[in-house]
Amino acid sequence: MYAINMAQNKKELNLPEEIKIFDTTLRDGEQAPGIALTVDEKIKIAQRLDILGVDTIEVGFPTASNGERKAAKEIAKLGLNSELCGLARVVKKDIDAVIDSNLSYVHLFIGTSPLHRDYKLKKTKDEILNQSIEMVEYAKDHGLKVEFSAEDATRTELNYLIEFYKAVENAGSDIINVPDTVGILVPSTARTLIRTLRKKINIPISLHFHNDFGLAVANTIIGLEEGANQSHCTINGIGERSGNTSLEELAVTLKIAYGLDLNVDTTKLYDTSNFVGTITGIKMPPTKPIVGDNAFAHESGIHVDGILKNASTYEPIAPEMVGRRRTIALGKHTGHAAIKSKLDEHNIKLSDKQFDHIFTQIKSLGDKGKVITDNDLNSIILTEISTSKNEYIKLLGLSVMTGESVSATATVKISLNGEIMETSHIGVGPIDAAIKAITSLVEDTVNISLDEYKLEAITGGTDALAETFVKISDDRGNNTTGRATREDIILSSVVAVINSINRIIELRETF
Numbered sequence: 001m002y003a004i005n006m007a008q009n010k011k012e013l014n015l016p017e018e019i020k021i022f023d024t025t026l027r028d029g030e031q032a033p034g035i036a037l038t039v040d041e042k043i044k045i046a047q048r049l050d051i052l053g054v055d056t057i058e059v060g061f062p063t064a065s066n067g068e069r070k071a072a073k074e075i076a077k078l079g080l081n082s083e084l085c086g087l088a089r090v091v092k093k094d095i096d097a098v099i100d101s102n103l104s105y106v107h108l109f110i111g112t113s114p115l116h117r118d119y120k121l122k123k124t125k126d127e128i129l130n131q132s133i134e135m136v137e138y139a140k141d142h143g144l145k146v147e148f149s150a151e152d153a154t155r156t157e158l159n160y161l162i163e164f165y166k167a168v169e170n171a172g173s174d175i176i177n178v179p180d181t182v183g184i185l186v187p188s189t190a191r192t193l194i195r196t197l198r199k200k201i202n203i204p205i206s207l208h209f210h211n212d213f214g215l216a217v218a219n220t221i222i223g224l225e226e227g228a229n230q231s232h233c234t235i236n237g238i239g240e241r242s243g244n245t246s247l248e249e250l251a252v253t254l255k256i257a258y259g260l261d262l263n264v265d266t267t268k269l270y271d272t273s274n275f276v277g278t279i280t281g282i283k284m285p286p287t288k289p290i291v292g293d294n295a296f297a298h299e300s301g302i303h304v305d306g307i308l309k310n311a312s313t314y315e316p317i318a319p320e321m322v323g324r325r326r327t328i329a330l331g332k333h334t335g336h337a338a339i340k341s342k343l344d345e346h347n348i349k350l351s352d353k354q355f356d357h358i359f360t361q362i363k364s365l366g367d368k369g370k371v372i373t374d375n376d377l378n379s380i381i382l383t384e385i386s387t388s389k390n391e392y393i394k395l396l397g398l399s400v401m402t403g404e405s406v407s408a409t410a411t412v413k414i415s416l417n418g419e420i421m422e423t424s425h426i427g428v429g430p431i432d433a434a435i436k437a438i439t440s441l442v443e444d445t446v447n448i449s450l451d452e453y454k455l456e457a458i459t460g461g462t463d464a465l466a467e468t469f470v471k472i473s474d475d476r477g478n479n480t481t482g483r484a485t486r487e488d489i490i491l492s493s494v495v496a497v498i499n500s501i502n503r504i505i506e507l508r509e510t511f
Helices: 007-012 039-052 066-076 092-100 114-121 125-141 158-170 187-200 216-225 247-258 266-280 301-309 336-345 352-367 374-385 430-442 489-510
Strands: 020-023 056-060 083-089 105-111 145-151 175-180 205-209 230-233 393-401 408-416 419-427 448-457 466-474 479-486
Touching (some): 020 247, 039 056, 039 266, 056 066, 066 092, 083 092, 092 105, 092 125, 105 114, 105 125, 114 125, 125 145, 125 158, 145 158, 158 175, 158 187, 175 216, 216 230, 230 247, 352 374, 393 430, 393 489, 408 430, 430 448, 448 489, 466 489, 479 489
Parallel strands (some): 020 230, 145 175, 175 205
Antiparallel strands (some): 408 419, 448 466, 466 479
């Protein structure tokens, strides 16, 4: 309902009745540099994948280590709904490791391209073919479901690839898998290859596409259009080099563009992505589709205005569909509508003058490269609504000098009831010096003492806004507070003190 609906064209495509998701986060995903999952971590991810609804989980490569085999065994005990698969080379000990792990599904592989035959395996075409047939028969004799990958299939001679796949099909393979091992396919070559194989192969075809050129999802969709039945995916698209087909991107695209409801519960995609990202330590770029921080964030005034009137103007899907919430970011491109929506969200009413002050401050901060968070905005609003309506004192200028071997000195220029005043003062630091300068300028009007001073950075980072809170009292027993939120801690402190003095003068004139 949010995007181009291609469901009506399904009959024109060769889309199978059912498309299955084979998740290889625990195997190929873990092969990404820097990822090393413990047994407990693998178990937790497997449970999340099962809740998500993937059809098959490739739990790992059982023969690779004791830890891999232990993880496979422990996951097999969980009684998950997803099928569980283990990777194996075409050698008996690898297949035996899958059997020993209590798995009933084996993913066999061997390189078939000239590069793999000549440099890695140093075997002839016939040797590779015969070894593969023998191991398929061995796996089937032991009651295993067999999926067979011709590694580097997309750089294998087409005639030999077809011969190879037909041979393992005849030997008893249940599924053939087509790996684009180094991600060299483009949509046109993906279409030609899968269309050709679909005409020759009678068993289901699975796709395992890598993302070296950023085309894994696109190529996978083309392959499915040509009749492939299954796709290998990983959460967040993690995997070797540039990764694999992204599960979340593929699932949402198939659902929206083709009207295909997979077994995957899309509302759990974001939580699953965050969970896997936390465990693996691989944080997604903000621009990552579906799960990136910016996927449903809006700042531009034109966009926000459209979003608030009808979300589909600038969103292809509702964020709730993937377990997200929309966010309105504030910055240099912010329009009035964005700020008004934030105020309405918190039921805050402001005068036109207050609103204009806040809008101007946000624009100013945006021009300096600052993105305003909700916490920043709340602090700015709180400062505005707590500021005196009467500006008896206005800050006209501020200059400070400080250092290791000199006394901190502040020069402050203000307007007090229209009179321009300026002075300098020293202190134990630039903030102390600035506050002393202000109090000395106003002492003939109001004699104040600073009773409390608090300074906080609202968010993390060196560009965090500084929120200052002060309490002051005068010689008549009046006391009041002042706040300010600025990007500079000294300026924030000075403005907070001036705001508090304005409020206390207002009190003195009222009573």
